[in-house]
Amino acid sequence: MSALYSKLIDELITKISFMEKGDKLPSERQLCKDYNVSRTTVRNAVGSLVNSGMLYQIQGKGTFVREQNRQNLSNYYSFTEQTKRNGKKPKSIVINFEIKEANSELKKLLKLEEDDKIIKFDRLRLADDIAMMYETTIIPYKRFSKINKQLLSKKALYDIFDELFNTKIYQVKESFSVSSVENEKAKALNMKSQSPCLKIQRESFDMENIMIEYTISYARADKFYYETSYNPQSLIK
DSSP, X not given: OOHHHHHHHHHHHHHXXXXXXXXXXXXXXXXXXXXXXXXXXXXXXHHHHHHHTSEEEETTTEEEEOOOOEEEOSSOOOHHHHHHHTTOOEEEEEEEEEEEEOOHHHHHHTTOOTTOEEEEEEEEEEETTEEEEEEEEEEEXXXXXXXXXXXXXXXXXXXXXXXXXXOOOOEEEEEEEEEEEOHHHHHHTTOOTTEEEEEEEEEEEOTTSOEEEEEEEEEETTTOEEEOOOOXXXXXX
């Protein structure tokens, strides 16, 4: 994937976020002029966004914006709660689950001791049995050793923290970026390899400001559209 291609994907997703359902994308020629890239690059980038479901094409008429789901990010995103609010049934499939040694970076992030281990698991998140997100989560083993694959298949992680360990999340840091999915992630999400997606990186902290969860999620671009809103008063320090 070339740098120009990746940059154009990023620019087009930003452009689409300001458009409405059914709006027509500029022509290939106009996009070439607007972004100073070749027609091949434009065609490949637009094709990827069509494959991901963000756009659709009508022969002889052009390329149009498909309707996107919107999620307000005044609070951190909860897949389970948002899926329920949308009137759909959330489901998690645990694809991988392992207990392993932590590398130096994770030991520092999670404030682990030298011999401490981690639990690492991959989950496919579904709404009404439609694959929506692929998540990889890391938590400290010593603190949450009772967590197993079966439990994660039945309950939301934060409910497990609360009910089984009397641990609540007091702070969440999230970052969002444009990425692409490959190999097993793409297959699990029913997407073509290298299709654009939304990457969400999350760090969750307990009341003592100790990180207890590190998660990277890959969300289907045709299923998620994020909106952030703030109360102006909250920005006054």
